[in-house]
Each structure stands twice: as C-alpha cells, then as structure tokens.
Amino acid sequence: MHRYIILAGILSNQALAQPAIPRLEQRVSDFTNTLSYVEWNSLEQMLKTFEDTTSTQIVAVMVNTINGSSMEEFAVKVFEENKIGQKGKDNGALLLIAKDDRLVRIEVGYGLEGSLTDAACSQIIEREITPRFSEGNFYGGLLAGVTSIMSATAGEYKVDSRGREAPFIAMALVAAFAVIFFFIFLPIVMSRRKYVISRQGWVYNPGWGYRSGDWGGGSSGGSSWSGGGGMSGGGGATGRW
Amino acid sequence: MNKTAVILGAIGFVILIVVWWGVSTFNGLVSADEAIKSAWSQVENQYQRRYDLIPNLVETVRGFAKQERQVLENVTAARASVGQLKVTPEVLRDPEAFARFQKAQDGLSSALSRLLVVAENYPNLKSNENFLTLQSQLEGTENRISVERKRFNETVQDYNVRIRRFPGSVVAGFGGFREAQYFQSAAEAEKVPEVKF
Numbered sequence: 044m045h046r047y048i049i050l051a052g053i054l055s056n057q058a059l060a061q062p063a064i065p066r067l068e069q070r071v072s073d074f075t076n077t078l079s080y081v082e083w084n085s086l087e088q089m090l091k092t093f094e095d096t097t098s099t100q101i102v103a104v105m106v107n108t109i110n111g112s113s114m115e116e117f118a119v120k121v122f123e124e125n126k127i128g129q130k131g132k133d134n135g136a137l138l139l140i141a142k143d144d145r146l147v148r149i150e151v152g153y154g155l156e157g158s159l160t161d162a163a164c165s166q167i168i169e170r171e172i173t174p175r176f177s178e179g180n181f182y183g184g185l186l187a188g189v190t191s192i193m194s195a196t197a198g199e200y201k202v203d204s205r206g207r208e209a210p211f212i213a214m215a216l217v218a219a220f221a222v223i224f225f226f227i228f229l230p231i232v233m234s235r236r237k238y239v240i241s242r243q244g245w246v247y248n249p250g251w252g253y254r255s256g257d258w259g260g261g262s263s264g265g266s267s268w269s270g271g272g273g274m275s276g277g278g279g280a281t282g283r284w
Numbered sequence: 285m286n287k288t289a290v291i292l293g294a295i296g297f298v299i300l301i302v303v304w305w306g307v308s309t310f311n312g313l314v315s316a317d318e319a320i321k322s323a324w325s326q327v328e329n330q331y332q333r334r335y336d337l338i339p340n341l342v343e344t345v346r347g348f349a350k351q352e353r354q355v356l357e358n359v360t361a362a363r364a365s366v367g368q369l370k371v372t373p374e375v376l377r378d379p380e381a382f383a384r385f386q387k388a389q390d391g392l393s394s395a396l397s398r399l400l401v402v403a404e405n406y407p408n409l410k411s412n413e414n415f416l417t418l419q420s421q422l423e424g425t426e427n428r429i430s431v432e433r434k435r436f437n438e439t440v441q442d443y444n445v446r447i448r449r450f451p452g453s454v455v456a457g458f459g460g461f462r463e464a465q466y467f468q469s470a471a472e473a474e475k476v477p478e479v480k481f
Contacts, residue, residue, distance in 0.1 A: 161424030162417040275429030
C-alpha cells in the first residue's frame with residue numbers, strides 16, 4: 044500500500060513541478076523569440092537536409108525556463124512526447140536550451156549512444172555551445188552545437204536503400220493480405236461460421252500501422268514536421284553557462 | 285428435448301466465453317510480465333555500465349588525491365557489495381532481496397557522489413581530461429539509471445494493477461502471478477552528502 048502512495052506522490056510531484064511539454068512541429072523551435080527568421084530558417088534547413096540524407100533526426104528547442112525542475116527529466120519528457128528519431132532505429136538527438144535558467148542539455152536517442160557519447164556531448168556543450176552563449180551569441184552557439192552533433196553522428200546511420208520504397212512494400216503486403224483474406228480465408232470461414240465479420244479488424248491490425256511513423260518523420264519534408272517514433276534512455280550531458 | 289439442447293448450448297456458450305476471456309487475460313499478464321523483464325534488463329545494463337566505469341574513475345582520482353583514502357575505499361567497497369548480488373527474475377518478486385539490491389546500488393550512488401564532491405577540491409584533477417570524460421560518463425549513466433528505473437516502475441505498476449484488480453486477480457491467482465517490486469524513491473540515498481570544511 045505504501046508503495047502506491049509513495050509512487051503516486053512522486054508522480055504527482057513531478058507533474059506539478061514540470062513545465063508544459065512542448066509539442067514540436069519543426070526541427071528548430073524557438074519559444075524565446077531569440078532567433079531571427081533567417082537564423083531559424085538556416086538551422087531548420089540544415090537539419091532537414093541532414094535528416095533527409097542520414098535519417099538521423101536532430102532537433103533543437105529553446106524555452107525560457109523549466110521552473111526549477113530537473114533539466115534531465117524535462118529533456119526525457121520532451122523526447123518521449125515528440126518521439127525524436129526513426130522508429131526502431133532511435134536515431135534522434137535533442138539539443139535543449141532553457142535560456143533564463145542558463146541550462147543546456149543534449150539528449151541522445153538509444154541508437155546514437157555509440158557515436159554521440161556522454162563525453163562527446165559534454166565536450167560539445169563546454170567547448171562549442173556555452174562559450175558562445177555566455178557572450179550572448181545564441182545563434183552561434185546553436186549553429187556550432189548542431190554542426191558538432193551532426194559530425195559526431197554522421198555515418199552512424201545511412202538511409203537504407205529500402206527506406207523510400209518501404210511504404211509501397213507495406214501497402215503491397217497489405218493488399219496481398221487483403222486478397223488472401225477476401226478470396227481464401229473469408230470464404231473458408233464463412234462456410235463454417237456466421238460472426239466472422241468481427242474478425243475483419245485483423246486486416247487493420249495496428250501491426251501494419253507502424254509504417255505511418257516512417258511517413259511522419261524522415262523523407263516527407265514539407266513545412267510540418269513530427270518525430271519518427273524514436274526513444275531515448277537518458278543519455279547525453281547537461282551544462283550551464 | 286429441444287429445450288435442454290438450447291440450455292446446454294447456452295451454458296456451453298457461456299463457458300466458451302469465460303474460457304476465452306481467461307486465456308486472453310492470462311496472455312495479457314504474460315506479456316506484462318515480459319515487459320517487466322525487458323524493462324529490468326535496461327535497468328541492469330545501466331547499473332552494469334556504472335560498475336564498469338568505477339575502476340578507471342577510482343584510479344584517476346587516486347592519481348591526484350591520494351590522501352582521500354577513505355572516500356576511495358568506500359567506493360570500492362560499495363562496488364564490491366553490488367557485485368556480490370545476483371539478480372534473477374525471482375529477485376523482482378522478493379521484497380527482501382529487492383530491497384537489498386536497491387540498498388546496495390543506492391549505497392554505491394552515494395559513495396560515488398561523495399567522491400565527485402571531494403574531487404571538487406583538486407583543481408588539477410578537475411582539469412584532467414581523463415577525469416572530465418569519466419565524470420561526464422558517470423553523470424550520464426546516473427541519469428540513464430534514473431530514467432530506466434522510472435520506466436521500470438511504470439511497467440511494474442501496470443502489471444501490479446492488472447494482477448490485483450478484481451476479475452484479473454482470479455486468473456493471476458491461478459497462474460501464480462505474484463506482485464512485482466518497485467524501486468523506492470531514493471530520497472535518503474540521493475541526498476547530497478554534507479561537506480564539512
């Protein structure tokens with residue numbers, strides 16, 4: 044019983060202390076009105092090109108404050124909420140800045156932990172990012188940070204050649220199953236039972252829906268962006284300036 | 285004659301539904317149980333990673349701060365006591381063994397944080413490249429541990445709710461599903477050690 048109370052206490056405490064988790068619609072989200080349009084756009088385009096060629100999703104977020112809550116927890120939540128990185132590859136990275144708290148964190152998806160190690164993140168923060176931030180050069184710090192993250196991860200994941208055709212393969216599979224279902228499976232079962240209609244749900248089994256994650260992230264481009272379904276496990280580093 | 289057939293048919297139908305429900309509930313519990321195991325293996329990986337980082341860290345600190353014998357020995361001793369504990373899936377069901385495991389790991393956490401606090405007093409150590417790398421790896425690992433512990437607790441909560449809520453609890457009783465253990469919030473262990481000057 045105590046366990047539940049303690050656990051509930053922890054969960055509700057966190058809920059109270061945490062600022063709202065932003066839902067990201069771009070690769071670069073500036074909630075602090077710091078970047079000019081040209082600066083924002085150049086970072087956004089750079090990350091988009093990088094994502095299109097390597098499938099690695101790098102996302103930068105600037106917020107004003109995290110209200111004294113833990114930067115690490117906040118970063119994991121932003122990562123979880125937006126599912127940065129491709130599903131199954133978990134090749135996402137989040138560069139998170141709390142401007143008024145003077146905190147910066149790089150949060151690394153499971154799939155990038157091999158190349159973007161905690162030590163690498165800590166170096167990027169201390170050598171590339173915070174020196175520029177303390178001069179008030181936020182665009183410079185972001186640019187240097189993002190560039191270093193890209194070069195650290197480059198080569199870890201290439202878009203595999205099936206990447207672009209995958210949706211078509213999935214659709215072909217669904218179509219093949221539909222044919223099998225309607226012309227072979229359904230008649231056989233129909234001849235025995237009557238309430239088979241309820242089994243139709245099988246065709247739309249969520250198992251096939253996972254491809255939608257690939258459409259959402261990666262190669263779709265366009266102005267609206269969303270994460271591809273990646274996960275992180277708390278890897279990365281935090282720094283302050 | 286016809287009436288009994290209808291009644292028997294109805295009873296058979298009800299039994300079929302109950303059995304079908306029982307089987308699907310059972311399968312649900314099995315997957316929840318598996319989810320606990322995989323969440324646990326993530327927790328274990330991170331603890332192992334920390335275990336492997338320590339020898340290097342201790343050596344590096346010793347190179348610059350030989351006189352901090354006590355602090356270094358505490359870390360080594362805490363690491364040794366963690367190493368002795370075998371974690372089998374059974375431990376997840378055994379409150380005492382689980383508490384022992386958690387106590388040992390939390391003991392290691394506090395020994396390590398004391399070591400890092402002490403390291404602050406040695407400027408040469410603090411600017412040592414090797415030490416900085418190890419420190420960032422250790423911080424990263426501690427954070428991973430807390431993330432995976434939180435996820436583990438969420439998985440366990442889902443499982444425990446399933447086996448304790450009424451209709452499911454019957455199936456859980458038959459299937460021998462036992463309540464799994466949570467990590468307690470390590471309030472005491474994570475308290476920053478007091479530094480006396």
